[in-house]
Amino acid sequence: MREAPVPLLLSTPEGGIRPLGTHLRLSREGRARLSLYQGQVALGKERLPAGEGAVLGTEERRRLLPPPLVRPAPEGTGQVVFRLVGPEGARGFRVEVRSGGQVVLSAQVTGRTFTYQPQADRLAEVRAFALDDLGLEGFPSDPVPFRERKSFFLGKALLPQDPKGAEAHLRRAVAVFPDDAEAIGELAFALYLQGRYPEARPLYEKALALLDSPDIRVRYGRLLYHLRRYGEAEEVYRRVLAQDPGNLDARWGLAEVVLALGRAKEAELLARQVLAVKPDYPLVRFTLAKALLEEGKKEEARALLLAELRLNPDPEVRALLARIQ
Known part of the structure; x- marks a missing residue:
């Protein structure tokens, strides 16, 4: 973009170009090309009008294409x-x-x-x-x-395996964009995975105030479960399921919550619903086994725990199985 009235000559191997109060582009891939958007350009004795382009050193002139x-x-x-x-x-x-x-x-x-x-x-x-x-x-x-x-995606890629490493990237992301609900939610998740629940809670609440997404809300429900705020967690999960009945994360989370509230039969039903849709859902057999144990169904619970261990060698599953052997 040239606005000054000072005389200017651009020299190219194909010849001189003299812009006159002009907005233009010059490019070179093989031959040099000129696109003129405003003003005029002198090409030797010829003047190229606005809205046209030229392949320098040739007679090629063309109306420019409109914007995409x-x-x-x-x-x-x-x-x-x-x-x-x-x-x-x-x-x-x-x-x-x-x-x-x-x-x-x-x-x-x-x-x-x-x-x-x-x-x-x-x-x-x-x-x-x-x-x-x-x-x-x-x-x-x-x-x-x-x-x-960049920092948001670097941090997100490290979760859940390296929550401490992810935290550093996500804090930079939030510092640049304090209203980035996704980055705030992922930062809260990184803190949750480190067991820093009191620090994670206000971040989840801030993220939800900016973006009430099912993913953030389901993770917030899990945090409330670990804080033993079972009534609040149940409300969170039911709200997600009211909007998205097929959300298996919310259905499994609700099963865990109602089991903690002493409603084993309801927890069994919810866990079986998840299992029917996704047989390899992590830890759903563990939840179902805990509910069955509450109902006195030890043998079925034991079979479920053995099946879960084959899919997911989780220490909690192993410990519960050892207690009922």
């Missing part, structure tokens, strides 16, 4: 994905990512999607230019803002 549409698409793990639409005549796209007024990535895209791997924790924006059959870059799309969340 850029739409966010469902993202992959740690990636930001955009869908590129039109215009007619496009043979590909040039895509730019900017942050803080600087271009941090420029890439040519041949397909209809652009996938960006976050490089930092920051606000950024993407815009695209359609390329015609000469490789001329058309008018830019409207910029689409997005958040780069």
Whole structure:
């Protein structure tokens, strides 16, 4: 973008270019190409008008393509994905990512999607230019803002195996974006996995105030269970199931809660419902076995614990089985 009236000459192997109060793009892949968006450009004795492009050193002149549409698409793990639409005549796209007024990535895209791997924790924006059959870059799309969340995805990838390592990344993520409900919820989960329940609780509550998602709410219910706040945990799980009856995590969590409240028959029913849908659901046989033991059904409970140990060698399962041998 050139706004100053100072005379300027750009020298290229194909000849000189003299911009006159001009907004333009120059690119070189093979031959140099010029796209002019505003103002005029002197190419020797010729003046190129706004809205046209030229392949320098040739007679090729072309009206520039209109801007494409850029739409966010469902993202992959740690990636930001955009869908590129039109215009007619496009043979590909040039895509730019900017942050803080600087271009941090420029890439040519041949397909209809652009996938960006976050490089930092920051606000950024993407815009695209359609390329015609000469490789001329058309008018830019409207910029689409997005958040780069590198620390969030680094931390999330470490859970549940390394909650302490995840905590450091997630704290950086929350420091940059204090309203990121997902990052706050994952930070709470990292603290929960370390047994730091009192620290995790206010984070879960803050995350839910920002984003009332079933995943965050189910994990909050599990935290309340460990805090022995069984009545509150039951309310949380029932709220999730009212909105999503097929949520197996909430159904299993509710089975654990009602069992702790002394309602073994109800816990048995809930655990069997989970088992019927997903026979390999972790620890559901353990929950069902505990409910059956409360009802005096020792042999069936023992068979369930043995089956659970084959799938999941959990120390709690092993300890309960040892007590009823």
